[in-house]
Amino acid sequence: MQKRILIVEDEAPIRDMVAFALRKADMQARHAADAREALRAIAEAPPDLILLDWMLPGLSGLDLARRLHADTGTAAIPIIMLTARGEEIDRVNGLEAGVDDYVVKPFSTRELVARIRAVLRRAQGDDGTGPVELGGLRLDAPAQRVSAGGQPVALGPKEYRLLHFFMTHPERVYSRAQLLDHVWGGGVYVEERTVDVHIRRLRGALEPFALHALIQTVRGAGYRFSTAP
């Protein structure tokens, strides 16, 4: 079934560009120009996910997110916030308001679609417990099994966790420090070079399937899982 996405954004060119990309990705797109229109649209037909611009006339995107989060009828609808650079400081507030992810403007629609899919997957599978299929890989979280074209991929526990994180957070660059936080867990002292070692092993495990290029090095920034070369 097609996923229904509500775009709440007052800038028509962005709204239209996003709606076009979503329809091309086989999703249904509706839009609202402010919080009031959004509330009306949600009451009419609850969406599967809301793309919410931070800066809206009237009630801000963050206030709208808070309001939706506080209402049991809408609390479960995942929200991806669209922010401009510099608004990132309010991440903490956004987390409290139940925001699931952020996309910083300007963004590519390919990245946005990938992030929407990842958030929808997490929302459905209750934190990625269902199998994830991406880029020719299939990762079955309950069984901790990874396969490529039906063939099992042999991974160590750290490489498995790294790949699981990447496949549930695709098309996005993570620094070594962020990967340590997410995959190794906070509070553990590990050198950042450790990440490189495990990335190398992960690529080595994917190489027999010619899928090692999914793990991309972004010079000066970190690593990214991407299905685009």
Ligand code: CA
């Ligand atoms: Ca705006």
